Structures are given as structure tokens and as C-alpha cells.
Amino acid sequence: MPDGFEERELVERAKQDPDAFGALYDRYFPQIYRFAYSRVRDQSLAEDVTSEVFFKALKNIQRYTYSGHPFSSWLYQITLNAVADHYRGQHGEVDLEEGASLPSGGPAVVDEVVRRDRSRRIWSAIDQLPRQQRAAMVLKFGEDRKIEEIAQILGKSSGAVKLLLHRGVDRLRKELPQLEAELT
Amino acid sequence: MTNDPELDELFSDPADREVVDLLKASRPAAPPLDPHFRNYLRAKLMTEARRTLPARTSRSWFPFTLSPRTLAPAMAAVAAGFLVVLGVEIYLHRQPASIPVAVNIGKTIDKKTDVGTAEPIVIPFSGPVDKKAVADSVQIQPATSATKQWVGQNLVIIPDHPLAPNTSYTVSLKPSATAPPQPNPTAASQPKPTAQPAPTVAPTPVVVHFTTARPPVLPVVPPSFKSLNVSWGHDSRLGDFTTSGSVLSAAWTPAGKLLVTRPAGQPGPGSLPSSSASPTPSGSPAPKATTDVWLMSSLGTPIRILVPGGSFPAAAPSSGLVAAWRVVPGNPASLEVWDLQGTLSATIATLDGVPDRAPVWIGADRIAYVDQGRLRVVDLHGSQANGLAIKMDRGSLEASPASPLLAVEAATGSVVLDLAAGGSTTQLPPGATGFAWSSKGDLGFLVQQNRGTDLYVAADGKIFNRVATSTNGQTWSDLSWGPDATSLLLATKATNGNGAPGLILVNRDGSSPISFGATSREYASPQWSPSGDLVLFTRRDEAGGRAFWTATATPSTTDAAENQALAEVDKFMKARIHGDSRAAQAELDDAGLAAYQAGGSLLLSPAGNPFSRYYPVTVQLAGSTPNQFLVGVRIFSARGGVETSFFEEQLTLVLQGQRYLVHTVKASATLALGHGPTVVSVEIVQSPPGEEVRVHFDSDLKSETVSRDTIQVKDGDGKLVDARVTFDPDNHLATLAVKLRPGNYQLVVTPGVTDVNGVMLAQEYDAPLVIGG
Numbered sequence: 008m009p010d011g012f013e014e015r016e017l018v019e020r021a022k023q024d025p026d027a028f029g030a031l032y033d034r035y036f037p038q039i040y041r042f043a044y045s046r047v048r049d050q051s052l053a054e055d056v057t058s059e060v061f062f063k064a065l066k067n068i069q070r071y072t073y074s075g076h077p078f079s080s081w082l083y084q085i086t087l088n089a090v091a092d093h094y095r096g097q098h099g100e101v102d103l104e105e106g107a108s109l110p111s112g113g114p115a116v117v118d119e120v121v122r123r124d125r126s127r128r129i130w131s132a133i134d135q136l137p138r139q140q141r142a143a144m145v146l147k148f149g150e151d152r153k154i155e156e157i158a159q160i161l162g163k164s165s166g167a168v169k170l171l172l173h174r175g176v177d178r179l180r181k182e183l184p185q186l187e188a189e190l191t
Numbered sequence: 192m193t194n195d196p197e198l199d200e201l202f203s204d205p206a207d208r209e210v211v212d213l214l215k216a217s218r219p220a221a222p223p224l225d226p227h228f229r230n231y232l233r234a235k236l237m238t239e240a241r242r243t244l245p246a247r248t249s250r251s252w253f254p255f256t257l258s259p260r261t262l263a264p265a266m267a268a269v270a271a272g273f274l275v276v277l278g279v280e281i282y283l284h285r286q287p288a289s290i291p292v293a294v295n296i297g298k299t300i301d302k303k304t305d306v307g308t309a310e311p312i313v314i315p316f317s318g319p320v321d322k323k324a325v326a327d328s329v330q331i332q333p334a335t336s337a338t339k340q341w342v343g344q345n346l347v348i349i350p351d352h353p354l355a356p357n358t359s360y361t362v363s364l365k366p367s368a369t370a371p372p373q374p375n376p377t378a379a380s381q382p383k384p385t386a387q388p389a390p391t392v393a394p395t396p397v398v399v400h401f402t403t404a405r406p407p408v409l410p411v412v413p414p415s416f417k418s419l420n421v422s423w424g425h426d427s428r429l430g431d432f433t434t435s436g437s438v439l440s441a442a443w444t445p446a447g448k449l450l451v452t453r454p455a456g457q458p459g460p461g462s463l464p465s466s467s468a469s470p471t472p473s474g475s476p477a478p479k480a481t482t483d484v485w486l487m488s489s490l491g492t493p494i495r496i497l498v499p500g501g502s503f504p505a506a507a508p509s510s511g512l513v514a515a516w517r518v519v520p521g522n523p524a525s526l527e528v529w530d531l532q533g534t535l536s537a538t539i540a541t542l543d544g545v546p547d548r549a550p551v552w553i554g555a556d557r558i559a560y561v562d563q564g565r566l567r568v569v570d571l572h573g574s575q576a577n578g579l580a581i582k583m584d585r586g587s588l589e590a591s592p593a594s595p596l597l598a599v600e601a602a603t604g605s606v607v608l609d610l611a612a613g614g615s616t617t618q619l620p621p622g623a624t625g626f627a628w629s630s631k632g633d634l635g636f637l638v639q640q641n642r643g644t645d646l647y648v649a650a651d652g653k654i655f656n657r658v659a660t661s662t663n664g665q666t667w668s669d670l671s672w673g674p675d676a677t678s679l680l681l682a683t684k685a686t687n688g689n690g691a692p693g694l695i696l697v698n699r700d701g702s703s704p705i706s707f708g709a710t711s712r713e714y715a716s717p718q719w720s721p722s723g724d725l726v727l728f729t730r731r732d733e734a735g736g737r738a739f740w741t742a743t744a745t746p747s748t749t750d751a752a753e754n755q756a757l758a759e760v761d762k763f764m765k766a767r768i769h770g771d772s773r774a775a776q777a778e779l780d781d782a783g784l785a786a787y788q789a790g791g792s793l794l795l796s797p798a799g800n801p802f803s804r805y806y807p808v809t810v811q812l813a814g815s816t817p818n819q820f821l822v823g824v825r826i827f828s829a830r831g832g833v834e835t836s837f838f839e840e841q842l843t844l845v846l847q848g849q850r851y852l853v854h855t856v857k858a859s860a861t862l863a864l865g866h867g868p869t870v871v872s873v874e875i876v877q878s879p880p881g882e883e884v885r886v887h888f889d890s891d892l893k894s895e896t897v898s899r900d901t902i903q904v905k906d907g908d909g910k911l912v913d914a915r916v917t918f919d920p921d922n923h924l925a926t927l928a929v930k931l932r933p934g935n936y937q938l939v940v941t942p943g944v945t946d947v948n949g950v951m952l953a954q955e956y957d958a959p960l961v962i963g964g
Contacts, residue, residue, distance in 0.1 A: 022244070023244055024244070025237055025240035025241045025244050028236070028237075028240045028244065029233060029236070029237050029240070032232075032233055032236055033233070033519060033522060034519070034522045036229055036232075036233075037522070037523050037525075037541050040222065040224065040229075041221075041222055044222035044223075045222070050222070050223045050224070050225070053222060054225070054228050054232075057232065058232055058235075061232065061236055062236065062239065065236060065239060065240055065243065065244075066243075129210075129213055129214060129217060130217065144214075147198075148214040148215065151195070153197065154197050154201075169201055172201060173201065173202075173207075176202060176207050176210050176211060176214075177207070179210050180206055180207065180209075180210050
């Protein structure tokens, strides 16, 4: 994790210095691309989203002000918006209500789960979570973000993020009997 | 993932904890990533950033005018490596105004040599062009499939495979491009406006020539070499401060040079303060890299910096590529592939933690590494192998150079993983560690016991036998096979005061262990050089420090002989290229002189068509002793500074007194360049139980034309030798698996081989093959 002061200095320089912006890109490309891919599950779309994120960041970096959160939080926010924009009006992403169950009563998911190895199984299951839960789970377990940071990215309170994580973990535990069997 | 107090606080229910622990222990699979995309996007962003950000300092519109060092990251950005800026000036006239659009394409590399084989080709335009038409008009000879991308006003041509070494390329752009973007959409889409004097036609085609770098000539391990017969010569420290500075790690390349990790900013050719440590235009230091990877001579003389900011390099067994980790503070470490010219080829993986070991090449196209305690295998496009679920920590990990076998000291036990058989495993004895593969594909490993160390050898990596055990109180470690695969070198340490530390040379069957080098010094990590004339190792000095050393292994007559023979060839060829008849004749014996005088070949080039360069195509021992070598050389001729044709000579060099002299010559017909694919080089490699004949081409070929019908080995009587032919399109490499008895053979490549455009080999290619007794 970059030192906060150093990052702030780099961001400030990036408002005027292309090389500094390049350094920011080098630093954050892997996680933004990874996060974008986790949301769209398509390499080409992930490339489009990642491009959009960094071009938007470049366009708007003059307006970025440090708010106590890592610069990456801002990029994650842009990523989420870019993904939402992409799917707006399309049907590619299943956007379930928070209280909804995992899709299709489980058999397809379970079949998929049974076939895959342990790690892939659980991450595959995360893919099936409702959108906000999935974002919170990916940011916490895949990207090691702090809860407060996730809250800022998702525009929620820390308490709400904790609830999302709780529900996500609870859902994984309850909805995946195969996993449960292996774990117990 | 480390402990996360937030999760500890949030999840206290044991059932939840189990799910959380599983999530923490696992990671989502790395997403597929086109290695060019990251660099491509960066280049686009940087162009846009330079256009839109209020610059603090005056900048050019495109960074090519910056110093090479400053330029490096931006150049690497455009596509996996330093950019080849094709220096061309195209003046496209916009009629009727007749104002040149002034498409000024920077500095020239036209007629440049030593261009890296992994370098993308970039053509920067400064004026509006019809991008699609320009891109569509690009033609490359020899036939090379490529992806073309526009990055702003720069056309980036990325060959789908690395370019062939030692090859003259011609890139042409047909002048169908210029159309200003807006006025008339139909005009922009007009194909081939060269057919008529359309307003946007440029006057002449743009043609650029360049030559790729020479590949390393792989050392020959002659049949006479016996690693058990060598003795310790003299040693020298690798890290002399006046030449190479501090050395943090070192390993051989297949060509007998050294890959070395040094602290950043060390002296050497092309060295400048590390780019990442240089002050930025704003005056603040950027994050500092701590190490660089260098290429050094076997004597430790720095040749060039290969990977700025790199560490833990590993050389591919045959392709001239290097994999290394590059760490930029604040970023995940990236696994990158570079060529030996110092050009980034691809970024193929990232690591969340700090790398603590070198990646391991599996053949020429896959790399194994350990990430978060898991074994991963990735190809050069960054695609991860599926299905590997092997946990390992700091255990040994080595790949066979002869087959797709990987020896893994996994958390659950040591295994040999067969990647060609769906990852099937062969279990090794408990505690097996310290893996080392011989050039013939045998696996050596060690098992530490209470009273000493057992040495095992597994023939072909499969059937293992304990062949030796250390004496009581001695601990063995750090195996290294002799290049002839008949002996093993290992480090020994005394425990409980029994015996002396040092290096031991032991037969493959465990017999005749002998001390090698000075005893009573603590050695580690011995590594034979590929030709067996040097040993690289670390040794603890009197002050307790550890330094890298090399020691000569004497007698090393054969390698020295080959080098001497090649040096004579070099003198001979340079004299001919310079038109110095007297110096050239001084390299001939009486028979050689008579052969040239009788018209066996042209000693000097004809007027108006001078010899421009040469390179060795093959180097073979022409017998069982290093007194005679057969050297194939390819000689190019040029007109007006552009190479137009070549021919080959097979030179026999015979040791006469203290020198090798050219004794016979046999010349091929002259071939015009640019008329179909050609053979670039031929190698014979031992591949038990037989041999492999590896034929490298310069062009992208139609795979279906590479077969037993088109590439053949014939014996002395002209009879076809049974061969299995495989083709690696990525490396333009045809491999013939054969079993040859000692004797003379001939490689025949027929005109049936065609490039991807359907152009046939201009004429049959023949080359002698000699199998020593």
C-alpha cells in the first residue's frame, strides 16, 4: 500500500504533470482492471471499462480533492459508475434486490460449484450475489479494502457495508451446501 | 491476505469464520489480460495527458525527443518494449491547396541494424491521415503477421510473433493515406488511391529497411568434453568494484553470458541513475527502484542493462528471452519478459507480494512462479494454466529443459508434474528438495536425513534411484549438472565439525566423488556454464561476507577451440567485407586458397554490390576432437545501403599449428531477399534417445506446409532419415526429432514451405549436419 503522503503528492503532481499521471496509472491499473473484470466477466468489456475509468480520471483529476481516502477509492467509484453506465438499458448484469435469493433455486449454481475447485467455487458463488453485496465482498476479500473505504466507494455508511458483508458471508454459507459440507 | 482486524471483529461466529478464512485464503482467478492492452492504454492516456494537462515545463507533443532514459517508460508503454521509430518523412500533398500535410515521422531507423526482435514498430505521424487506409497498406517482408493500432497519431505495428533475428526487414506503407478526417467520408474509404491521381495520394511509397539483432550463438558442448575430467583452474570475483559493482544474484544465459541483479544505478554501458529514481520534471523524486538486471560477460564485464528495476532474472532455455520480476513501490510486482537487447516483450503476470525467487521457464513459452503460496503457470500471453492446485512455499521448483516436466516441492510432498499429460504427477521420496535437471532431462535431487544427505537421480524425471549418500556429518546442497549430464556438482557443509566445507564433483551414478576447488571455504549455488568451461558460485570470504565468483574449469580446450575458430572466421569475414584481400587470404590454408581461386566462392565482393554483413548460421564440430569445425556463414550483399541478396558458405576450419585456417569452402547460389521465406539458422541438439534438428525461419509460415515432405534429413547415401516434424509458429521453428548415428547428413528444406502469404521458399535449402563419434 503506498504511503498516503506520497500518494497525495503524486496526485497533486498528476494534475499538471503527465508523467505523474502515468505513475498513477502504473500503480492502479492492475487493481482497477481486476475489479472491472470481476464486475463484467468479459475481457473486452473490462478493457473498455478500464479505459473509460482512466480517461475519466484524467479528465476530472483537476477536481479531485483528497478526502482522507486513498486515490484508488475514487477510481473504484468511477469504475462502478462506468460498469453501471455500460449495463444501463442492457440485461447483461443480474441486478437483484438485496433480499433476493441466489438465482434459479440453486441447481445451476450448485452444479457449477460442484465442478470447480474450492477457490473458484466460492468466488463463483460471489459472482451470483446481489450487486451491492458482490461489490462489497470483492472489495473486501479480493482487493483488501478497508470498510470505511468501501463505504466511501459505494456511497454507503460503514454500518451498511458491514451489513452487506455479513449478508454476503451468510448467503455463501447457507446457499452452498457443497461448500458447507466441505467446510464442516 | 494478512490478518484483518476488521474481519476478526465483524465475524465471530465459527461458521462465518470458516467462510471468511476460506475467502481470505483464496483469491479470484487472475483475469485474462492482453499484455499489450495495458501499455497501449497507457500510451493513449499519456498522449491525451500531454495534450490536456497544463504543463509545468515546456514539452514536446510526443516524448520521442526526450533522452532515451527518460523515454524508456513511455516507450515501453506503447507496446511491450522500446519503440522502433521508423524514421521516414512522408510528404503528403493536400490538393488543390498543395500545402504539404507534412507528415513528419521523427528520427530515422531506416537502415538501422541491431533492432530487437521484440520491438514493436512505431510510425508517428504529425498530420492528419486516413488511419485505416494507412494501416491497411502496411506490408512487411519477410512475411510477418502483425496487429496494427493507432495511438493518437502514431501507428504501432506489433508483430504477432517475435521477429526473426539476423534478418533484414522491409516495411512499406502504400501512399494511399492522407485524407483529412472530415470533408468527405467516401474519400477516406477509397481503397488504393494509387490507381488514380486522387487528391490525397502521396508521391511515392514509403519503404523502410532495418535489420534485427544477431541471436546468441549457442555454445557447443563437444563429445570430448567430460565434466568429470575437468579440474579447478583459477577463480575471480564477479563483483569487482571497478567493473561490475555489487552483484546480488547471477545466473548463466544459454549463450554463456551472465544475468546479474545489481543495485540500481550501478556503472556500465548505458547506465544512468535509475529512471525511476531520477528527478521528475516537477523536481520531486519518483519512487525508487532498488535493483536492475544486467547482462554481463562471463568475466563480469557489464554489457548492458536489461531490466531497469528488475530482479530475479531467469533466461529462457533457447529463445533469447529473459523473465524477471519488476517492482515499482506501491504497485504489485510484475512478471515481465524482455529480450537480450533490453526490450520489454510482455508483462504476463502480477504478484501481490514481494517476489522471493526467480521465475522458472518451462520450455520457451511458459513460465512457472509462486504466488501467495500457490504454484502458477502462465504462457507468454499472460494466460494462466487452469487446474493447478498445488500449494508450495519456499520449496524447490525446477523445470526440465528436455520435456514439459516440472519438479515441485509442494506443501504436501515433492512431485514431478507432467504438464503434457494433464498435470499428472509422479511422487518423489519424502523430503525431496534441491531439484536440478540435466540437459538430457534427468532429475537430480537431495533428501536430507539425520546423519547426512541422500543424492537421487531420476532418469527422464520418472524413475528415481538413490545414487549416493554423504559421509556422516556432511550436508549436501545446491546441485548443478555438468553440461554433458554425466556429473553433478554440489556444495557440502560440515555439521558437528565433521569434514570440511567445499564443492564436490560426483558421477551421475554417484561414484567417484571428488573435491572441487579449495576446501575449507563455504560455497553455495554452484552453476556450470553452458559450455562447461566456467563454474559460477558464491563463497564466503574471510570477513564473513558472501560474493559471487567464477572459476575456470580446466582443461576447457573445446570451448576455447570453438571460440578460436569463430574468431578466425570473424577476422576472415571482416577482411572480406572491407575488401582486404591480403588479410582474408591470411586466414586460408593452401587448400582453402586454391578453393577460392578455383571459383569455389567469391573471396571479395563484386564491384557495386559489396558484402555488407555476415553471421554464422551453424557451428559444428566436424569430428570427435576439437581440431576441425564446420561453420556455416551467411553473407549479405547490399546496393545503395540496402541489403538485396545473400548466399551461404560452408567453411571447414582445421587447426594448423596454433591457428584455425579455412581449409575448404562450399558456396550456395545467391538468393535475392524478399522473395519468400528463408532459413535463418540450424541447430543440432542432443535430445535422448536421439537428436533434434531445429530449423529457424524468418517468416510466418503456413503450418500445414511444414511437414516430413518439405523438411527432411538425408544420410550420406541420400536416403531419407525417419523424422518426426513439429512446428512452433510463434518462433518460426521447425523441429525434426531424429536418431542419427555418427556420420555426415544433410538437411533439406524444399520450396514446398510457404509463408503466410503463400510465397514459396525461393529455392531448396541444404545444410550439412555432422554427428561426431
